[in-house]
Amino acid sequence: MDLTRLNPCQRGVVTDLMGFGLPRPTYGPEFSRELVARLEDGLAVSAAEHTPDDPLVLSKSRLTEVLTCEGLYLSRDAQPFAMSRAMALGILTHKAVERLLVDLERHPNPHAATEYALARASSGEDALASWLTGLDEDERLEIKGEVRNLATEFVQQWPPLERGWYPRVENRASALLCGGRVKLYARYDLALGKPEGSEARTLIVDLKARSFGASHFEEIRFYALVETVRVGIPPFRVALHSLETGGHYAEDVTAATLSAACERVVEAAAALGELRRGRQPSLRPGPACNWCGSSGDCPPGRAWIEDDVTVIESHVSQASTSV
Numbered sequence: 001m002d003l004t005r006l007n008p009c010q011r012g013v014v015t016d017l018m019g020f021g022l023p024r025p026t027y028g029p030e031f032s033r034e035l036v037a038r039l040e041d042g043l044a045v046s047a048a049e050h051t052p053d054d055p056l057v058l059s060k061s062r063l064t065e066v067l068t069c070e071g072l073y074l075s076r077d078a079q080p081f082a083m084s085r086a087m088a089l090g091i092l093t094h095k096a097v098e099r100l101l102v103d104l105e106r107h108p109n110p111h112a113a114t115e116y117a118l119a120r121a122s123s124g125e126d127a128l129a130s131w132l133t134g135l136d137e138d139e140r141l142e143i144k145g146e147v148r149n150l151a152t153e154f155v156q157q158w159p160p161l162e163r164g165w166y167p168r169v170e171n172r173a174s175a176l177l178c179g180g181r182v183k184l185y186a187r188y189d190l191a192l193g194k195p196e197g198s199e200a201r202t203l204i205v206d207l208k209a210r211s212f213g214a215s216h217f218e219e220i221r222f223y224a225l226v227e228t229v230r231v232g233i234p235p236f237r238v239a240l241h242s243l244e245t246g247g248h249y250a251e252d253v254t255a256a257t258l259s260a261a262c263e264r265v266v267e268a269a270a271a272l273g274e275l276r277r278g279r280q281p282s283l284r285p286g287p288a289c290n291w292c293g294s295s296g297d298c299p300p301g302r303a304w305i306e307d308d309v310t311v312i313e314s315h316v317s318q319a320s321t322s323v
């Protein structure tokens with residue numbers, strides 16, 4: 001790759017985020033076998049309550065919700081799925097970026113790719129198509145403009161992705177454990193590379209329209225875990241990239257990373273099982289209260305929003321002793 005043809009932001013992506021030209025780690029087959037054994041051991045109780053036809057599905061959003069606040073998780077779980085503006089924007093932007101990667105001849109620029117993404121999404125029969133149908137003309141133009149801006153940021157900030165890097169957008173990935181009774185599910189915004197023999201050469205990136213939040217770091221480590229279990233070799237690196245700032249965070253995947261991700265999965269699975277069996281949720285007021293559907297009926301949540309620290313502390317100490 002000729003770095004002199006890239007702008008400074010693109011060069012930063014190549015050198016800092018992708019670690020272009022640096023040696024990659026290697027792993028023997030026992031590495032993933034031991035990780036899977038550890039996961040299956042920790043998940044055994046949870047798995048026993050499921051079947052391969054009705055597996056316990058652990059996705060990044062489920063893990064984040066239940067570990068952020070169990071009340072938040074129950075609130076979300078009880079609500080019927082509803083497409084949000086942020087979700088629609090994310091799906092449409094990924095679709096536009098995908099077009100720019102796989103079909104540059106028909107969609108040579110962000111404008112054409114955005115037109116395609118909106119037309120394609122509108123012709124479906126899913127939640128996104130219904131959401132788009134409900135927009136008036138001005139709202140639709142606004143969304144189109146935002147998608148086009150984000151797709152433009154992508155091509156401005158990222159180098160052209162070569163075919164030999166095996167670029168995948170919205171890459172669905174599942175890993176089955178415990179005889180199919182537990183399923184780890186992820187969808188990577190962008191994945192590049194693939195393992196070569198025992199050499200880790202995969203990079204997984206979560207693209208963010210805005211900046212990063214605390215949970216995003218745990219979520220990319222979850223991706224590393226899913227990829228390791230299903231492929232047998234970890235990604236060499238996982239990363240976050242903000243299209244708003246052009247900045248990124250990249251983390252080498254290590255045994256410690258995967259061990260922490262494994263513990264987080266086991267902890268979340270145990271909590272989900274206990275909640276299903278009727279345990280009262282442990283409430284953890286925090287920033288999530290601001291968008292939690294239960295905040296109106298949740299005293300610690302309201303206190304957090306209203307900044308009443310005394311009520312929060314008394315409730316958290318009661319909740320932690322009752323679990």
Ligand code: SF4
Nearest residue numbers: 069071289292298301
């Ligand atoms: S309002 Fe806050 S504390 Fe209450 S359930 Fe929601 S996230 Fe949890």
